[in-house]
Amino acid sequence: MDITREKRQIIVKVEHVNFSYRDQLVLRDITFDITDRDFLAIIGPNGSGKSTLIKLILKLLSPDGGRIYILGKLIQEFSDWGAIGYVPQKATHIDPIFPITVHEVVALGRLPGKTFPRWLNKKDRDAARQAAKLVGMDAYLSRRIGELSGGQQQRVFIARAIVNRPRILFLDEPTTGIDAKAQDEFYEMLDTLNRQGITIVLVTHDIGLVNKHVNKVACLNQNLVFHGTHEEFCSSSKAKELIPGGHHLILHRH
Numbered sequence: 393m394d395i396t397r398e399k400r401q402i403i404v405k406v407e408h409v410n411f412s413y414r415d416q417l418v419l420r421d422i423t424f425d426i427t428d429r430d431f432l433a434i435i436g437p438n439g440s441g442k443s444t445l446i447k448l449i450l451k452l453l454s455p456d457g458g459r460i461y462i463l464g465k466l467i468q469e470f471s472d473w474g475a476i477g478y479v480p481q482k483a484t485h486i487d488p489i490f491p492i493t494v495h496e497v498v499a500l501g502r503l504p505g506k507t508f509p510r511w512l513n514k515k516d517r518d519a520a521r522q523a524a525k526l527v528g529m530d531a532y533l534s535r536r537i538g539e540l541s542g543g544q545q546q547r548v549f550i551a552r553a554i555v556n557r558p559r560i561l562f563l564d565e566p567t568t569g570i571d572a573k574a575q576d577e578f579y580e581m582l583d584t585l586n587r588q589g590i591t592i593v594l595v596t597h598d599i600g601l602v603n604k605h606v607n608k609v610a611c612l613n614q615n616l617v618f619h620g621t622h623e624e625f626c627s628s629s630k631a632k633e634l635i636p637g638g639h640h641l642i643l644h645r646h
């Protein structure tokens with residue numbers, strides 16, 4: 393038995409959650425946990441409710457039924473949102489002449505935790521520098537965000553999402569529009585953040601990625617059709633039926 397794994401704290405608990413947009417049922421009776429230091433992939437076909445589930449956990453939407461707990465607190469009572477980082481879908485559609493530097497974009501992630509007056513001080517700029525370093529973008533701090541490649545911009549948005557040192561980082565389809573080489577480097581960077589203690593939750597349809605980097609898989613299709621370890625996922629016939637090419641999955645996580 394892996395004792396270290398047994399001891400890990402549950403940081404998100406989803407219990408019997410249902411959600412509909414008006415009269416369209418999108419999520420039905422979803423129950424699962426996210427454990428500290430997991431690298432979880434949420435997979436499933438387009439429209440299967442993946443983004444909606446993330447938005448419910450981030451309290452951007454409210455469930456019609458069921459409960460969500462974050463760091464042991466019912467979501468309605470949870471207030472430490474600095475512990476949660478989020479990189480939404482299509483964060484990288486940027487006007488190339490938008491006159492804001494990498495350093496400023498990252499430092500803006502400090503604003504939500506501030507009370508009036510909400511300007512950025514040296515501590516904020518230092519935190520931004522450190523976050524940029526963690527994602528390998530510290531050499532670009534004074535560059536305009538619009539001058540960077542899609543992959544580099546995505547790193548900057550991750551730096552902004554981790555500038556408050558969150559416990560958990562949610563990413564929704566983060567590699568859309570990024571070339572294959574940059575994607576590989578990107579996932580290695582997520583591995584590094586995960587090894588440093590940040591729990592990662594990734595919405596993706598990239599099965600190759602699931603195979604290489606994650607330790608847990610949740611497969612949605614309105615219901616939660618699978619939730620378990622990467623190893624269980626690879627040997628699960630149900631998940632394989634649902635995922636095109638799933639029968640080719642082999643175990644080679646590093």
Ligand code: ADP
Nearest residue numbers: 413416418436437438439440441442443444445
């Ligand atoms: P996924 O992330 O798996 O592609 P989504 O959670 O984005 O799925 O969407 C699930 C379903 O909910 C889809 O049928 C989608 O069209 C619908 N949907 C998503 N957002 C909205 C919205 N704001 N209003 C109404 N329907 C929505």
